[in-house]
Amino acid sequence: MRRKLALLRALVMVGFAMLAGCGSGDAGKPEALGNTQAERTGAGAELRLATTWPYPFHGNPFGPGGVGGAWWLIYEPFAHYIPATEQYVPRLAKEWSVEGQAVRVTLRDGVKLSDGTPFTSDDVVSTVTMIQALWSWPYEIEAVEAPDSLTVVFHLRSDVDPNAFLYTLLTNAAIPALAPKALYDRFLPQAEEVARLGKEIFAQESAGETVDAAKKSAYEDKLKALKKAIDAYQPFKDAGNVPSVGAYLPKRVTQTDFVLERNPHHWEAGTSTVSRIVFRNWSSNEFVWGALVANELDAAHPLMPKDVVEGMAAQNPALRVMSVSDLSDVALLFNFRKPLFQDDALRKAIAFVLDRDKVRDISAWQARSYEGEPATGILASAAGRYLPESEKDKLTPYRHDPAQAENLLREAGYQKDGSRWKTPQGAPVRFTVSVYGPHNDWVLAAREVVEELKRFGFDVDLKLIPEGMRDQVILGGDFEAAIDFGSAWWGFPHPATGFDRLYRGDVAKATGFPADEPSPLLAGASPSKLAAELLKNPTGDDAPEKIVALARLTHEALPVVPLYEKVLPIYYNTSRFAGWPEDHDPLWTLAPGGIERVYVVLAMSGQLQPKTK
Missing domain, CATH: 3.10.105.10 (Dipeptide-binding Protein; Domain 3)
Structure with a gap:
C-alpha cells in the first residue's frame, strides 16, 4: 500500500509539473487561466474542466473524433430528461406531442445560431438528413417535414412505438442542430440520396427481403463519396469557428487546452455567469486529481483509490465529492x-x-x-x-x-x-x-x-x-x-x-x-x-x-x-464558485452519459456564482 501511495503521489507531482508548463510553442503551452478579479467574477468568470478531444481540432462533428468532450457545450438537444424526477426540461424545444405515428416538436422562439441567424425547422430537417446519411441512424424516422419555421414533424416507421422513441428524439443533441442548413446545404443533395437508399435497404432487410446487390453497391459507393466530401470539411481549421446553437463555442485549441467562449446569441446568454470554459487534457486520472487538488480545475470525475480520496480534505479543504x-x-x-x-x-x-x-x-x-x-x-x-x-x-x-x-x-x-x-x-x-x-x-x-x-x-x-x-x-x-x-x-x-x-x-x-x-x-x-x-x-x-x-x-x-x-463520483471545487447543487439535487442525475450537461445548466442558468476575493 505504501508503494502504491508513493507512486500515486509521484504521478500527482508529475501532474503539477504538467500544469506548470508543457514545453514551448502554442501547441504545448497551457492556456493562461484567469486570476484577476475581473476574470474570476461576473461576465468574465471562467469554469475549468477536463476532457479529451481530437488534435489537430477540425470542428467537424462528422469527422474523426468529432468535437471530443465539448459535445454538450457546442450542441444542444430538444430537452434534457432528469431521471430523479422523471421529467423533461425543455431546451431547444418549447413543447412536443405524439400524434399517432408522428411526433410534433415546436421550437423555442428566438433561438439563434452563433452567427446571429435564426435557428429554424429547416436546420432540423438538414440535420436529420445528414445523420441518417452518414451514421445510418436514426432510421426510426421515416420522414421529417417543416410545416413552418418553428414546427418540425417526425414521421416514424410503422413498427416504431413513438412513446418509446420519444426519449431518444428529445434528448440526443445530434438530432436538432448538428448540421444547420446554411452550412451543409452543398452536401444535402448527396446526403438525401444516401439517406433514401440506406432507409430503403434497412426496410427491406428488416422485412426479411433480399436486397439487390447492385443497389447495395450503389449505396456503398455514394456513401463513400459523401464521407470523402464531409471529411474535407474542417470549419474550425479553415474559418476558426464552429457555428452552432450551443452554449459555448471553440475559441482556441491546443494539445493541452481547449478554450470555449460563451455564445453571445445563445437563448440563455442573459442569465449566464460563466463567459469562458477551459478544458484541460484528461491525460490520466492522476493528472486530473492533481489539478483538482491544486485548484486548477473546478470539477471533474476521476476514479481514484479509496485511501487517496479519504485524504482529500487534508489535501484541499475546498474539494467536495458526491456520487450518482x-x-x-x-x-x-x-x-x-x-x-x-x-x-x-x-x-x-x-x-x-x-x-x-x-x-x-x-x-x-x-x-x-x-x-x-x-x-x-x-x-x-x-x-x-x-x-x-x-x-x-x-x-x-x-x-x-x-x-x-x-x-x-x-x-x-x-x-x-x-x-x-x-x-x-x-x-x-x-x-x-x-x-x-x-x-x-x-x-x-x-x-x-x-x-x-x-x-x-x-x-x-x-x-x-x-x-x-x-x-x-x-x-x-x-x-x-x-x-x-x-x-x-x-x-x-x-x-x-x-x-x-x-x-x-x-x-x-x-x-x-x-x-x-x-x-x-x-x-x-x-x-x-x-x-x-x-x-x-x-x-x-x-x-x-x-x-x-x-x-x-x-x-x-x-x-x-x-x-x-x-456510480459516477463527481468532485467539485468550492474555492472559486458558489451555487453547486446539494447532494440530493435531482440535477446531478443528469450527469451519467454526459456530465457536461450539468455544467452547462449551472453556468448558463446563473446558478453557479463566481466568488469574489
Whole structure:
C-alpha cells in the first residue's frame, strides 16, 4: 500500500509539473487561466474542466473524433430528461406531442445560431438528413417535414412505438442542430440520396427481403463519396469557428487546452455567469486529481483509490465529492446454454456464496453493493421509486450466507466429495468465469468472485477476454459464466430499459435465457413479451404492475447475479464558485452519459456564482 501511495503521489507531482508548463510553442503551452478579479467574477468568470478531444481540432462533428468532450457545450438537444424526477426540461424545444405515428416538436422562439441567424425547422430537417446519411441512424424516422419555421414533424416507421422513441428524439443533441442548413446545404443533395437508399435497404432487410446487390453497391459507393466530401470539411481549421446553437463555442485549441467562449446569441446568454470554459487534457486520472487538488480545475470525475480520496480534505479543504448512479450494474452472468446453469438451485447457491461487499471494495469501492438486496433488475438507487416496500419484503434478499448455499445444494441432490462439490449426476461443479481483460475493475471483481467460489468448493477458473474480443465472446455466448454489465438503463433511464436488456437485448443474447417461454410467475406471459409491452408504454396505468412482476421473476429466475451498481463520483471545487447543487439535487442525475450537461445548466442558468476575493 505504501508503494502504491508513493507512486500515486509521484504521478500527482508529475501532474503539477504538467500544469506548470508543457514545453514551448502554442501547441504545448497551457492556456493562461484567469486570476484577476475581473476574470474570476461576473461576465468574465471562467469554469475549468477536463476532457479529451481530437488534435489537430477540425470542428467537424462528422469527422474523426468529432468535437471530443465539448459535445454538450457546442450542441444542444430538444430537452434534457432528469431521471430523479422523471421529467423533461425543455431546451431547444418549447413543447412536443405524439400524434399517432408522428411526433410534433415546436421550437423555442428566438433561438439563434452563433452567427446571429435564426435557428429554424429547416436546420432540423438538414440535420436529420445528414445523420441518417452518414451514421445510418436514426432510421426510426421515416420522414421529417417543416410545416413552418418553428414546427418540425417526425414521421416514424410503422413498427416504431413513438412513446418509446420519444426519449431518444428529445434528448440526443445530434438530432436538432448538428448540421444547420446554411452550412451543409452543398452536401444535402448527396446526403438525401444516401439517406433514401440506406432507409430503403434497412426496410427491406428488416422485412426479411433480399436486397439487390447492385443497389447495395450503389449505396456503398455514394456513401463513400459523401464521407470523402464531409471529411474535407474542417470549419474550425479553415474559418476558426464552429457555428452552432450551443452554449459555448471553440475559441482556441491546443494539445493541452481547449478554450470555449460563451455564445453571445445563445437563448440563455442573459442569465449566464460563466463567459469562458477551459478544458484541460484528461491525460490520466492522476493528472486530473492533481489539478483538482491544486485548484486548477473546478470539477471533474476521476476514479481514484479509496485511501487517496479519504485524504482529500487534508489535501484541499475546498474539494467536495458526491456520487450518482452510472445507470448500470456489474454482474455475474450465467450462460443458460450450458446444462450446469439451467439449475435454479445452483444459481441461487452462487448468489448466497458471494460476498458482494468484498467484491465491491476490491473492484470499485465507491459503488453501491447489492449485498443483502434482492436481485430484481431494478437499480438499487431507484428501487424505492419503482418497487414498493411491501413487494420487496416478499423477496428473500441475497447475502453472503454459505450455510444457506449449502442447504440449497444438498436439497437439490448435490454432494460434497471431500472439499469439492459434485452435481446430482456425480460430476464436479466446474466452470470458468470470463472477463474482459482491459477493464481492470472488472478483472479485480472476477478474481474475487473466482476465489470465493473456489473456497466454497467449486472448481472455478478465470479466463481473460482479449482486447477487442468482448462483443464476440459475450454476445456470442462463448463463455460459461462472465463478469459484465447486467441491468443497465442507458438510453431511457427507467426499469423498462433494464428489463428489455435482460430479456430482449444484449444480456438476453449473451445468456441465452429462455425469455420467450411462458412463465407461471408472469401469469403465463413470457418475460420478453412483458418487457416489450413495458418498454412500449413505460408510464401507462399498468406499468407499475408489470415492473413488479418482472422484478419478482428476475429475482427468482436469476439470469444474472448483480454485484454492485456503478456510480459516477463527481468532485467539485468550492474555492472559486458558489451555487453547486446539494447532494440530493435531482440535477446531478443528469450527469451519467454526459456530465457536461450539468455544467452547462449551472453556468448558463446563473446558478453557479463566481466568488469574489
